[in-house]
Structures are given as C-alpha cells and as structure tokens.
Amino acid sequence: MVQQFQLRGHQGPVTCLAHSSNAQRGSKKKVNRQTHNTSCCLLSGSEDGTARLWDLRTNPSRASSCIMLPNRQEVTSVAFHPTFDESDASTLISGSSSYPFTIFASVGSSVYGYDLRQASSPIIQKHHHLLDSLEGEEINQIQMTTAAQTNKRIYIGTADDDGFVRITDSIPNRFISEKIDASSSLKGKECTKLQHCENMSEAALVTSIAFRPRSKTLDLASGGTDCTVCLWDVNRPKRPSSTFVIRTEEEEGVNQICNPPFVNALSWSPSGKLLAAGLGDGSAIVMQMDGRSLIEGCRLRGGHDAAVASVLFPNFGGLDSSHVVAEDRLLVTGGNDGSIFLWDLGKKLVSNGEDPSTIFKDCYDNSMKVDEAMKGLALDGANGDDPKILFGLQHGKKPNYIESCNASDPVFPTSLFVADTSQDITVYTFPRP
Numbered sequence: 001m002v003q004q005f006q007l008r009g010h011q012g013p014v015t016c017l018a019h020s021s022n023a024q025r026g027s028k029k030k031v032n033r034q035t036h037n038t039s040c041c042l043l044s045g046s047e048d049g050t051a052r053l054w055d056l057r058t059n060p061s062r063a064s065s066c067i068m069l070p071n072r073q074e075v076t077s078v079a080f081h082p083t084f085d086e087s088d089a090s091t092l093i094s095g096s097s098s099y100p101f102t103i104f105a106s107v108g109s110s111v112y113g114y115d116l117r118q119a120s121s122p123i124i125q126k127h128h129h130l131l132d133s134l135e136g137e138e139i140n141q142i143q144m145t146t147a148a149q150t151n152k153r154i155y156i157g158t159a160d161d162d163g164f165v166r167i168t169d170s171i172p173n174r175f176i177s178e179k180i181d182a183s184s185s186l187k188g189k190e191c192t193k194l195q196h197c198e199n200m201s202e203a204a205l206v207t208s209i210a211f212r213p214r215s216k217t218l219d220l221a222s223g224g225t226d227c228t229v230c231l232w233d234v235n236r237p238k239r240p241s242s243t244f245v246i247r248t249e250e251e252e253g254v255n256q257i258c259n260p261p262f263v264n265a266l267s268w269s270p271s272g273k274l275l276a277a278g279l280g281d282g283s284a285i286v287m288q289m290d291g292r293s294l295i296e297g298c299r300l301r302g303g304h305d306a307a308v309a310s311v312l313f314p315n316f317g318g319l320d321s322s323h324v325v326a327e328d329r330l331l332v333t334g335g336n337d338g339s340i341f342l343w344d345l346g347k348k349l350v351s352n353g354e355d356p357s358t359i360f361k362d363c364y365d366n367s368m369k370v371d372e373a374m375k376g377l378a379l380d381g382a383n384g385d386d387p388k389i390l391f392g393l394q395h396g397k398k399p400n401y402i403e404s405c406n407a408s409d410p411v412f413p414t415s416l417f418v419a420d421t422s423q424d425i426t427v428y429t430f431p432r433p
Contacts, residue, residue, distance in 0.1 A: 002393070005412075007425040009063045012048035014419035016077045016141075017403040019043075020101070022315050023080040023146060040411055042403070043103055044425060045075030051105045053116065054425075056411040065097065067114055067124045069107045077106045077142040081113075081171070082154060097122050104131075104156065104171075106139040111158065113171070133168050133191040137161040145211045145218070155234070157220060159206040165194040165222050167234055192237050196222045196230055204228075208265050214272040221275055221294075223263025229277055229287065231294050244287055244294040246279065259307060261285075269313045269328040274349070276331055278308030284333050286345060286387075297349050298387050304335030314404035316359065316414050330356040332416065334399030340418065340428075341392045347385040357390055359414065360430055393428060397421050407432060 021039040042054040044063075049072030052063035069075055081102040099116040106112075113129030138161040145155045157167040168191040197204040204226035212219035218234040219241075227248070230240035246261045262280035269275070274297060275287045282304045288297040312332045329350045331343045344356050397420035407414045415429040 001431065003429040003431075005060070005427040005429070007042070007044075007054055007060065007063075007417075007427065008423070009052055009066075010044065010046040010048055010050065010423045010425075012046045012074075012423060013400065013421045014044050014046045014423065014425055015075060015400050016045040017042065017401045017417050017419050017425070018078050018080055018103075019315075019403050019405050019417065020080050021405050021409065022403070023082040023144070040405075040409060041080075041099065041101070042417060042425070043078045043080060044419060045078040045105055046423070047074045048423075049073055049075065049107075051075050051078050051103065051114075053099065053101075053103070055099075056409075060411060063122075065099070065116065065119060065122050065124060067103070067105065069105060069112065070110075070127070071107070073107045075105050075107055076139055079104045079142050079144045079156070082144055082146045102128075104129075104142060104144070106142045106158065109135045109137055109139060109160075111135075111139065111142055111156070129171070131156065131168065131171065133170065134158045134166045136164055136166060140205065140207050141209055143209050143211055143220075146213070155211070155218065157209050157211070159209045159222065159224075161205050163195065163197045163204050163206060163224070165196060165206055165209055165220065165232070167192040167194070167220070192234060194220070194222065194230075194232050194234070194237050194240075196224050197226050197228070198243075207263055208277075210266040210268050210275070212268050212272045212275075213270065219272075221266050221268070223266050223277055225260075225262045227261045227263065227279075229263060229266070229275070229294060231275075231292070242293040244296075246277070246285060248281070262307075264307060264309050265311045267311045267313050267331075270315070271328050274313075274328055274345075276311045276313065278311040278333060280307045282306055282308060282335065282337075284308050284311055284331070286331070286349065288349070298345065300331075300333065300343060300387060303341045303343075303389055303392070304333065304337050304339060306336035308333050308335050310334035310399050310402045312402045312404060312416075314416065315406050316404065327354075329354065330359075332402055332404075334395070334402050334418070336398045338394065338396045338398060339392050340395050340399060340402070340416070342390045344388050344390050346387045349387065359432065360390055395420065395426065 020041040040056045045051045051067040053065040055064040097119045101116045111131040112127040115128045139158045141159040155169045196206045204224045206224045220232045223229045227246045229244045231242040259280045265278040284300040286297040287294040334340045401419040403417045418426045
C-alpha cells in the first residue's frame with residue numbers, strides 16, 4: 001500500500017522543493033556510505049519567507065535548519081549546489097547544525113546562497129552569496145546543472161518575469177575542499193541572457209526552465225506564458241536551437257478546459273530524450289528530441305480537470321542507474337484540481353523502456369486516497385502500447401511542486417514529496433516488489 005507522511009513546520013504555503021539526491025543525479029562517481037547519507041535531505045521554500053532543510057535520516061518530522069530570507073518575502077525556488085567534498089561529508093554529525101551543502105534560494109528578483117558548513121545554529125539569517133548578475137524582475141524558478149552534465153563546471157539559471165533566462169557559472173565550485181569565505185562576493189559577474197520570447201512586445205513570462213541531462217552540449221529548455229517551449233544551446237545564446245509552439249484545443253479540435261496552454265512546468269526524462277511540459281489547459285505534452293529539434297511525442301489528456309501545475313520524471317532508479325531509458329516511461333503530473341497521476345508513456349514512445357506498472361502493483365489499497373477508477377485509462381482509445389494512467393492520488397489540494405527521491409533512499413525510498421497550498425509537505429512512499 002502507499003504510505004503517507006507529513007512534514008510540518010512552515011508557517012505559510014510551501015511553494016518549492018529540492019531533494020539532495022537529485023542534485024547528484026547522473027553522476028558516474030561511486031557513492032559511498034558517507035556521501036549517500038548526505039543524499040537524504042529535503043529543501044523547501046515557503047510564502048513565510050523561509051527555506052528549511054529537512055534531515056530525513058534523523059528527525060524527518062522536524063526541520064533541521066531554518067533559513068530566514070531577507071525581508072521575509074516569498075521563496076519562489078530552491079536548489080542544492082550539486083557537488084560537495086567527501087571530507088565534509090565525513091565530518092557530518094547527526095543532530096549538528098552544519099551540513100556539507102551550499103544551497104540557493106530565490107526571493108523577488110534576487111538569488112541568495114547559504115554555505116551550511118558554516119552554520120552554528122539551526123536558525124540562519126546571514127547569506128553568504130548574492131548572485132546579483134541574475135537580477136531582473138520576479139524570478140519564478142532557479143535551476144542548477146549537475147557535475148555530470150558539465151564536467152564539474154556548475155551553472156545556475158533563472159526563469160524571469162521579464163521574458164529572459166539568465167545563466168551564470170560564477171558560483172562556488174563545491175569540489176574545492178576549503179570552506180567558502182563568508183565575506184566572498186559574486187557581484188559584478190556577467191551572465192548569459194536568453195530571450196525566450198522572440199517578440200518582446202508580447203511580454204511573455206518565463207515560468208520554467210530545465211537543463212537537459214546526458215547532453216554533449218549545455219542544453220536548456222524554457223517555457224512560458226506564450227505557449228512556447230524553446231531549446232537552447234547556452235553557448236550559442238542568440239537564438240534557440242528549436243522552438244516548439246503548443247497548439248490550442250481549437251487548433252486540435254479537442255474539447256479541453258477553456259484555458260490557453262501556458263507552460264507551467266518542465267521536466268526532462270533521465271535519458272534526456274524526452275521533455276514533458278505541464279500546461280494551463282489541463283493537459284501535458286511530451287516532446288521528443290529529433291536531432292537538435294523538439295517534436296511532439298504525445299499529448300496527455302483525460303486526467304486533470306484543471307491546469308497541470310507540476311510535471312516530473314521521478315528519480316526512482318537510483319543515483320547511478322545504468323538503465324536510464326527504462327525510467328523514461330514513468331511520468332508524474334499534478335493538477336490544480338488536487339489530483340496527482342502517474343502515467344506509463346507506453347512502448348510507442350519509449351520502445352526499450354521497462355514497464356513501470358511493475359513498480360506499483362502493490363499500491364492499490366482502499367484505505368488510501370488512491371483513485372483506482374483511473375487505473376489503466378488509455379489515451380486515444382488505442383492498445384497497451386499507448387500512454388495510459390497507472391493510477392491517481394487524490395491529494396485534495398493544488399500541488400505547487402512535486403519532487404522525488406530514489407529507490408535506494410534509506411528513509412523514504414521510491415517516494416514523492418508534494419508541496420501544496422497548505423503549510424505541510426506530504427510524502428507518498430510506494431512499495432517496491
């Protein structure tokens with residue numbers, strides 16, 4: 001059966017999440033026990049103006065650190081720096097206020113960095129870094145590359161209300177063993193600007209960005225309120241490599257809810273071959289890479305009755321899974337209708353992927369809010385090779401963000417973390433056969 005657990009501590013709705021294991025996703029480096037222990041932390045941001053670190057190994061019911069952001073404004077996005085020195089991990093003491101992480105959080109138009117190795121108290125008020133080169137208008141999301149993506153060179157990007165994506169690599173490299181000087185400044189560093197909307201007079205907001213994994217070039221996808229997804233080679237910032245315009249329901253002749261297909265969220269599959277987008281019309285679209293272009297793979301309809309606010313290819317395969325294509329078949333969507341669906345994208349889209357239904361065969365239990373009525377709902381009325389809903393979770397509140405952890409996590413293996421309009425974070429843990 002699906003197990004459910006609540007993380008409580010925020011004083012306002014939780015807006016964003018990040019799990020430390022996903023910051024190391026795709027790494028080919030062998031994971032030892034000390035390093036693995038640091039992969040059991042969750043980072044959350046809230047409208048209460050704080051970011052909180054949850055050490056899931058020791059006391060998951062209570063946050064280990066509370067980071068007070070300047071002016072106590074809403075935290076719109078959080079991220080772990082993806083690399084750290086194992087010598088720091090070896091000194092990690094259960095119950096200590098310090099952790100071998102640098103974390104970043106966006107508030108308004110600013111991105112702040114906090115070196116948790118320097119923390120002497122569970123309450124942290126002083127930031128160590130201000131990435132002022134990324135400042136524009138309101139930041140909707142921050143995203144960092146992993147060390148595996150960029151050969152130890154780390155980039156951070158922001159999705160901005162002014163229609164630009166800003167990217168810089170002028171951030172501390174966590175492979176450096178020395179602690180970061182608290183007085184260090186990152187001011188005056190230049191950033192790369194990507195103009196998401198070709199016609200700036202349309203004033204489209206960039207709502208989401210995602211760096212592509214397992215790519216030979218530094219690729220990033222951006223989506224916005226212009227109903228468009230752009231694929232960028234960051235080293236060639238003048239124009240996108242590919243532009244995918246999402247068709248409306250009128251253009252496709254489909255009776256969908258009457259909202260434009262604004263792009264609310266993006267997620268790359270583990271192999272980097274598929275890109276999913278959650279849309280304002282209640283559908284999700286999965287795009288495929290065709291050379292350097294994005295083409296439509298399938299449109300997922302028939303599940304949500306309101307806008308899809310979150311999409312995720314969950315990291316259920318582990319830190320260094322060699323079968324990343326098998327994970328491409330499983331997609332999670334969260335809608336403003338309070339429902340969460342787990343989809344099998346099918347053999348037509350992922351021909352050599354493992355059937356994800358084997359993961360969830362023991363998840364159906366009437367005591368949980370699992371919607372068995374949606375089980376096996378095939379799209380387009382076709383056969384078992386087409387996309388279908390494995391099952392749905394009737395979460396009940398609008399998900400603001402969905403995050404995952406891998407099957408080898410010692411505390412919450414094969415789990416989804418859901419931030420919604422409440423002050424709590426809900427953890428759904430799925431049994432593995």
